[in-house]
């Protein structure tokens with residue numbers, strides 16, 4: 001699968017098979033995260049990977065009771081340093097790389113933006129001065145949802161001047 005196909009085939013997956021990621025697959029996802037670009041190449045971000053069943057269960061209430069957070073194989077938590085400009089953006093780029101690499105490997109993912117930051121930080125021990133940018137569930141899919149609709153290009157793209 002090439003990048004275009006991964007972009008087309010990626011879906012938000014919220015039902016996962018009850019099995020861990022293979023070491024090889026996890027290594028590829030982490031490599032994609034590592035290779036993603038960052039402003040000034042600062043790499044001022046951290047990827048916290050939660051595979052522990054107990055900790056995943058504790059993350060559910062911190063993620064607005066989204067039950068699939070504990071059913072997935074791993075929760076990826078992208079942590080940034082608010083003193084470093086662009087580090088939040090770097091985190092999102094990092095997990096977008098992960099989601100597309102996952103799609104190529106037949107691995108499902110779902111962005112998790114609905115979370116209570118203080119609760120997530122408390123569960124996984126993130127220091128007060130660091131921020132949670134975004135989270136993502138990862139695992140082998142147990143559903144194959146249809147593509148969700150997108151606006152037509154002319155609704156989201158304008159040329160030369162804002163319209």
Ligand SMILES: Cc1cc2nc3c(=O)[nH]c(=O)nc-3n(C[C@H](O)[C@H](O)[C@H](O)COP(=O)(O)O)c2cc1C
Pocket residue numbers: 010011012013014066110111112113114115134147148
């Ligand atoms: C920043 C961001 C935050 C999101 N947060 C959640 C979330 O907390 N829970 C959830 O089930 N889906 C979440 N989603 C997934 C979106 O609902 C999904 O991407 C959108 O409906 C389009 O569907 P698709 O990903 O299958 O194309 C989030 C997506 C993004 C980009």
